Amino acid sequence: MAKISHQIMTANRLEDGVVVYLDAQERWVENLSAAAIAETKADAKFLTARAAVAVGERRVVGPYLFPVEPGAARARPLSQREHIRALGPTVGTDFSDSRTGG
Amino acid sequence: MALVKNGLVVDDLWESLDGRDPDTIDAKTALLVSPAELSALGQRLSRFGQLGVALAPADDVRPLAEDLKRLALVALTLPKFNDGRAFSQARLVREADGFKGEIRATGHILRDQLNFLRRSGVDTIEVPDDGDVDSWARAWDAEARRFRGYYQTAVDHHSNRASSTPPTVLRRWTAPTAVSVLATNAIVIQDATSYAGAWAY
Amino acid sequence: MYAYDDFDHAFVRERANEFREQVARRLAGELTEDEFKPLRLMNGLYLQLHAYMLRVAIPYGTLSSAQMRRLAVIARRWDRGYGHFTTRQNIQFNWPKLVDTPDILDSLAEVEMHAIQTSGNCIRNVTADPFSGAAADEIEDSRVWAEIIRQWSTLHPEFTFLPRKFKIAVTGAESNRTAVKFHDIGLRMRRNGADEIGFEVIVGGGQGRTPIVGTTIREFLPKQHLLSYLEAVLRTYNLLGRRDNLYKARIKILLAETGVEAFTDAVEAEWERIRGGALTLPEDEIRRIEAHFAPPLLVAASPDQAFAEAKRAQPDFAAWCRSNLFAHRVPGHAIVTISLKPSGGIPGDATAEQMEAVADLADRFSHGEIRVTHEQNLVLADVREADLFTLWQGLVAAELATANIGLISDIIACPGLDYCNLANARAIPVAQRISRHFSDPALVEEIGPITLNISGCINACGHHHAGHIGILGVDKHGEEFYQITLGGAADDDATVGRILGPSVPYDGVVEAVENVIQTYRNIRTGDERFIDTVRRAGINPFKEALYGTR
Numbered sequence: 001m002a003k004i005s006h007q008i009m010t011a012n013r014l015e016d017g018v019v020v021y022l023d024a025q026e027r028w029v030e031n032l033s034a035a036a037i038a039e040t041k042a043d044a045k046f047l048t049a050r051a052a053v054a055v056g057e058r059r060v061v062g063p064y065l066f067p068v069e070p071g072a073a074r075a076r077p078l079s080q081r082e083h084i085r086a087l088g089p090t091v092g093t094d095f096s097d098s099r100t101g102g
Numbered sequence: 103m104a105l106v107k108n109g110l111v112v113d114d115l116w117e118s119l120d121g122r123d124p125d126t127i128d129a130k131t132a133l134l135v136s137p138a139e140l141s142a143l144g145q146r147l148s149r150f151g152q153l154g155v156a157l158a159p160a161d162d163v164r165p166l167a168e169d170l171k172r173l174a175l176v177a178l179t180l181p182k183f184n185d186g187r188a189f190s191q192a193r194l195v196r197e198a199d200g201f202k203g204e205i206r207a208t209g210h211i212l213r214d215q216l217n218f219l220r221r222s223g224v225d226t227i228e229v230p231d232d233g234d235v236d237s238w239a240r241a242w243d244a245e246a247r248r249f250r251g252y253y254q255t256a257v258d259h260h261s262n263r264a265s266s267t268p269p270t271v272l273r274r275w276t277a278p279t280a281v282s283v284l285a286t287n288a289i290v291i292q293d294a295t296s297y298a299g300a301w302a303y
Numbered sequence: 304m305y306a307y308d309d310f311d312h313a314f315v316r317e318r319a320n321e322f323r324e325q326v327a328r329r330l331a332g333e334l335t336e337d338e339f340k341p342l343r344l345m346n347g348l349y350l351q352l353h354a355y356m357l358r359v360a361i362p363y364g365t366l367s368s369a370q371m372r373r374l375a376v377i378a379r380r381w382d383r384g385y386g387h388f389t390t391r392q393n394i395q396f397n398w399p400k401l402v403d404t405p406d407i408l409d410s411l412a413e414v415e416m417h418a419i420q421t422s423g424n425c426i427r428n429v430t431a432d433p434f435s436g437a438a439a440d441e442i443e444d445s446r447v448w449a450e451i452i453r454q455w456s457t458l459h460p461e462f463t464f465l466p467r468k469f470k471i472a473v474t475g476a477e478s479n480r481t482a483v484k485f486h487d488i489g490l491r492m493r494r495n496g497a498d499e500i501g502f503e504v505i506v507g508g509g510q511g512r513t514p515i516v517g518t519t520i521r522e523f524l525p526k527q528h529l530l531s532y533l534e535a536v537l538r539t540y541n542l543l544g545r546r547d548n549l550y551k552a553r554i555k556i557l558l559a560e561t562g563v564e565a566f567t568d569a570v571e572a573e574w575e576r577i578r579g580g581a582l583t584l585p586e587d588e589i590r591r592i593e594a595h596f597a598p599p600l601l602v603a604a605s606p607d608q609a610f611a612e613a614k615r616a617q618p619d620f621a622a623w624c625r626s627n628l629f630a631h632r633v634p635g636h637a638i639v640t641i642s643l644k645p646s647g648g649i650p651g652d653a654t655a656e657q658m659e660a661v662a663d664l665a666d667r668f669s670h671g672e673i674r675v676t677h678e679q680n681l682v683l684a685d686v687r688e689a690d691l692f693t694l695w696q697g698l699v700a701a702e703l704a705t706a707n708i709g710l711i712s713d714i715i716a717c718p719g720l721d722y723c724n725l726a727n728a729r730a731i732p733v734a735q736r737i738s739r740h741f742s743d744p745a746l747v748e749e750i751g752p753i754t755l756n757i758s759g760c761i762n763a764c765g766h767h768h769a770g771h772i773g774i775l776g777v778d779k780h781g782e783e784f785y786q787i788t789l790g791g792a793a794d795d796d797a798t799v800g801r802i803l804g805p806s807v808p809y810d811g812v813v814e815a816v817e818n819v820i821q822t823y824r825n826i827r828t829g830d831e832r833f834i835d836t837v838r839r840a841g842i843n844p845f846k847e848a849l850y851g852t853r
Contacts, residue, residue, distance in 0.1 A: 080781065
């Protein structure tokens with residue numbers, strides 16, 4: 001089991017709604033594997049504070065932390081919801097985004 | 103608190119009873135009471151020239167029918183912007199026989215709701231604590247002008263019902279020539295006649 | 304269909320301008336997200352799992368070919384080349400940018416469309432019979448009344464902040480194709496003893512977490528009083544409906560908690576106060592709206608020889624005719640349903656190219672008009688028999704000729720966890736697996752009429768309660784499970800389905816459905832329909848077959 005303390009900060013970009021993640025350089029990136037992983041409460045608090053600033057600057061909306069299982073190559077979301085959110089719909093057409101997260 | 107009445111900034115001269123004995127209050131005071139106080143104090147309030155009632159969202163308007171004839175103010179509250187009971191309360195008060203007073207909306211109001219409030223019969227709003235009074239006054243006018251007509255009758259035309267415009271049902275321009283029913287009167291149109299000419303169809 | 308006049312055009316433009324200003328205020332920081340959210344929802348703009356989603360109103364599911372082409376343009380220019388037709392006869396775009404939405408609304412306004420009241424706690428898009436004006440069993444065109452209600456309810460000052468959303472459906476035919484008993488208000492046209500036409504008023508139906516079949520609170524309402532009566536119902540609900548609990552705020556809960564009699568008394572008392580007043584519809588006003596829905600001039604024709612010959616020569620065409628055609632009031636014509644449920648496809652989705660193909664076919668064969676059904680399919684309502692074969696060939700070319708209307712692969716599904724922020728489980732991939740499993744046309748036809756509805760959460764947008772087979776996705780400790788119900792129905796014998804047993808995992812759904820179908824085929828008598836077998840035999844035989852006789 002992953003420790004619940006491993007978390008990633010996500011949100012939607014205000015202008016276009018695209019799913020974004022907060023990386024270690026405090027940039028909002030579309031690629032989940034580039035996201036910063038909070039391993040401690042202090043990390044999580046820091047990401048939350050940075051997200052609040054970004055909300056105030058009207059860059060993103062609805063930020064929240066979600067738990068991940070840190071892998072060797074990339075973090076894996078624990079919930080199906082975040083998995084789908086990172087990879088796009090699983091409906092098997094060519095409609096989904098080509099982003100390669102998760 | 104500041105008020106915007108029909109788009110103008112005015113002072114709030116009304117006082118709540120706040121548990122005081124009404125007999126000790128100057129009869130010239132504009133006195134605002136609850137429905138319970140109104141029914142409990144009855145005749146003792148009749149010496150006040152200006153009497154108003156503040157309704158809670160759950161209060162039924164209809165038992166107040168007789169009282170409304172002598173009331174100068176009904177204050178309504180939106181505990182949160184999306185609690186829309188005040189809209190129906192306003193409508194019932196405005197349609198009550200003999201009521202000619204002010205209907206005031208207080209509480210959590212969004213400027214984007216002003217049109218709906220006005221069209222339900224509200225003519226005064228209490229500006230929210232953090233609000234800039236002048237911008238709310240401007241918003242009142244701007245929102246009232248946003249649409250040139252509406253699809254349904256409402257009670258917003260009470261204050262300038264000078265013309266003999268027949269009530270219409272479904273919509274339309276201000277023009278009395280519009281025979282259609284789904285229509286109604288956009289108020290605030292400065293000159294209904296010339297406006298109607300521009301949009302006759 | 305209804306055509307805008309100057310008033311309607313101006314109104315919709317003014318509403319689009321208002322939204323443009325609201326978006327600008329949001330982007331400029333004058334509105335926080337908390338303040339903006341109710342405003343964008345009032346214009347059908349959601350923030351979903353991956354992106355914003357814009358729900359565009361298709362009033363009572365009627366579209367012109369020009370409007371359909373515009374939806375294709377919007378899909379291509381501002382979305383990802385497709386759109387999703389919904390169970391409320393609307394269309395959703397899954398990927399618009401917030402900054403583009405004002406332009407999308409302007410583009411819609413040009414073709415007399417909008418997103419007004421497609422969300423929020425207001426009177427939503429009024430739905431109607433998709434076969435209106437064409438059905439052989441029709442009393443009156445329900446769209447006339449849906450349009451009157453649409454106009455009256457648009458930006459209604461008093462009813463825009465109701466306790467919860469409010470859905471109205473109208474049907475003017477004997478057959479109930481609009482699920483009237485599962486709406487906040489269902490209106491059903493009736494003739495009374497004096498041969499006058501009016502409405503039976505059904506209130507308090509709904510799905511969601513508390514599925515309830517609506518109750519008739521008035522057997523006959525004369526037409527001219529429709530709006531005053533609706534106002535009395537809405538006012539009663541607005542004043543008395545619960546606002547303390549989101550899940551108990553619909554009118555169905557008020558009706559249940561107040562009791563039908565007391566609720567009806569309250570409505571009738573308010574109606575007594577206002578009836579005969581400003582909302583009474585004059586006859587000429589009704590006729591003004593009616594004129595917009597004058598049926599196309601159709602010449603009755605005797606059975607077409609070439610049509611009969613084509614059916615003999617082309618078994619695929621014949622199969623499509625058997626499942627996708629419905630009786631038209633004019634001999635020699637048919638109502639054509641176009642399936643948006645290909646094997647393995649996404650129920651209700653159409654690409655921009657398909658939208659354009661349907662628009663072209665509508666122009667050639669059905670007077671330029673298209674309908675959307677609450678089953679997420681499309682309808683061409685007035686097609687000559689002699690044109691059916693050419694039409695079918697056009698549909699084949701556009702990959703729109705699936706012959707499965709009313710059959711097991713004609714699945715209703717909500718967007719589910721693939722798109723929706725509220726969902727607990729996926730619905731579309733489940734539908735895709737089931738439709739692939741049941742892709743043999745002969746087998747599907749042999750199974751016969753059945754509805755299979757899938758929802759990805761308890762909000763029941765996929766109408767699982769009303770499916771002969773209902774499938775509800777639930778989340779069990781982070782994994783997708785599916786609860787199966789049997790015996791639901793949206794028609795006249797409206798029924799809420801009964802839960803069959805413990806939920807099954809994602810990978811077990813197809814097998815479970817197959818098991819249910821096998822049981823049905825084993826125990827049905829003669830050509831008994833699935834729903835009739837369930838009603839006759841109850842759910843126990845299905846339960847035992849699926850779970851054993853423990």
